[in-house]
Amino acid sequence: MFARTRYIDWAIAHYGKAEADLATSGMPLRRIDxxxxxxxxxxxxxxxxxxxxxxxxxxxxxxxxxxxxxxxxxxxxxxxxxxxxxxxxxxxxxxxxxxxxxxxxxxxxxxxxxxxxxxxxxxxxxxxxxxxxxxxxxxxxxxxxxxxxxxxxxxxxxxxxxxxxxxxxxxxxxxxxxxxxxxxxxxxxxxxxxxxxxxxxxxxxxxxxxxxxxxxxxxxxxxxxxxxxxxxxxxxxxxxxxxxxxxxxxxxxxxxxxxxWSATSRALEGRRAIVDAWLARHPALELSAHPSGIFGLLHVPGATDLLPHVERWIAERGLLVAAGTFFGAPDALRLSWATLGGEDLSRALDALADGLTDAGLPIDA
Ligand SMILES: Cc1ncc(COP(=O)(O)O)c(C=O)c1O
Known part of the structure; x- marks a missing residue:
């Protein structure tokens, strides 16, 4: 029997609905000509x-x-x-x-x-x-x-x-x-x-x-x-x-x-630099990712299970990030820059930093 997939159930419930999406792991939909x-x-x-x-x-x-x-x-x-x-x-x-x-x-x-x-x-x-x-x-x-x-x-x-x-x-x-x-x-x-x-x-x-x-x-x-x-x-x-x-x-x-592919690479221009600049301001956080990829795992020191925090951020801040819990890494977040760019990406990352700080998790040293 095929058991329900906890992550996909959660993704269906939340993806595509939050204002600030740092979760979706694929490029936004393109219309066919x-x-x-x-x-x-x-x-x-x-x-x-x-x-x-x-x-x-x-x-x-x-x-x-x-x-x-x-x-x-x-x-x-x-x-x-x-x-x-x-x-x-x-x-x-x-x-x-x-x-x-x-x-x-x-x-x-x-x-x-x-x-x-x-x-x-x-x-x-x-x-x-x-x-x-x-x-x-x-x-x-x-x-x-x-x-x-x-x-x-x-x-x-x-x-x-x-x-x-x-x-x-x-x-x-x-x-x-x-x-x-x-x-x-x-x-x-x-x-x-x-x-x-x-x-x-x-x-x-x-x-x-x-x-x-x-x-x-x-x-x-x-x-x-x-x-x-x-x-x-x-x-x-x-x-x-x-x-x-x-x-x-x-x-x-x-x-x-x-x-x-050209449309994808144009859309991604500059995004990784925004993520890297944000990381440099929060040195306690550690991101794994491919240099040309669209997501990585953000390890949050001191965290146990980040899912309850993620659910609170969705409800209170319109901020969506994938809880590592669904991948077997509860002390991490899967952070994606597939959906947002420019100012929107910077704002969403700052909202995430605020969320982590409000949760009492150290992000700055
Ligand atoms: C590693 C991996 N494989 C497969 C899939 C599903 O791909 P598809 O939508 O083409 O079925 C995903 C979707 O998130 C994925 O992350």
Missing amino acids: AAKLAELDLDAPTAPAALTEKVARYNDVPEAEALATLGTSQAIFTTYATLLSAGDDVLVEAPGYEPLRRAAEGVGAHVREVERPRRGGYALDPDRFASMMTPRTRVIAVTHLHNPSGVAADPSALLELARMAEARGAWLMVDEVYAPFAHPPVQGVFSRSARKIHPSVVAVGSLTKCFGLGMHRVGWMLAPAEVIRDARATLISTCGHLPSSHAAIGASLLADVDAY
Whole structure:
């Protein structure tokens, strides 16, 4: 059974409603150009195949190694449902993105957590994963960039994990939904998929976070051709095939991905500098993040569980920040600059500093 995801329930209740949003982890929605939409053949039976071809091209992998899905979420489910049997073990990272755990539990797997410690900069430590492997471990699930810390996975750590997975008859699933922030597409191609580093890597991703296109659910799974054949059977059993309208829109969005990326990079200009200047004024706070990412984990010294404070700030200040509680880091906040820029971002960060100070938490030294 698929248990409710506490974080997603909370996100649905609050995201998109607060005046000062420092929580949302993807770029704000962009509208599709109406003239382009009018040109698409939404009924074309060939649209799903055209989408697969575009997904493969965008990720720079052979078509036989690509499967289009409804967002990264369906790619995660499809990967688990294809590779796991009830009673198998899945390793997930802690802190981590809760649906990676719930989806594994939903298909009957046992989840074992592997720490990515704050003191180690939330780095992936293959030895920690090795120590948690059991004879029934079939999937190691990691995120790059890491949600919630925002840090990049070291390619050599990914390679080591992939080799370890192969040696033990398992797979390394790399969730790359945030990876284009670190490696933006060039001429419509994201050339750095972890799928290409080793045969035992399954990569999942989508256009959701980096391009403001999350509502269109354009996602994918990348894996060896024989795994993709099995995954297609999983997809056929659960939804037949993707809607032709979705596929036609998805192929068109992938064809225009450079333009969407340009809009993202323009929107983000100057934001990280605002965050860094704010941090410099509050030296007790410690932020982990990728230099080109849109969020990181803000460690608040002396904090225990920040969720009650976050809920008070939403109610009293219209200020929304993601409580680390939902990711297994209750003494931290996942701080995002995806939604706000300029003065609005500065004001929201100052409101957060006031909130932390009023909560009796030291932020200035
Ligand atoms: C690490 C990670 N993977 C997957 C998703 C879901 O992606 P999608 O909306 O494409 O299903 C999210 C959304 O927050 C995420 O943070």
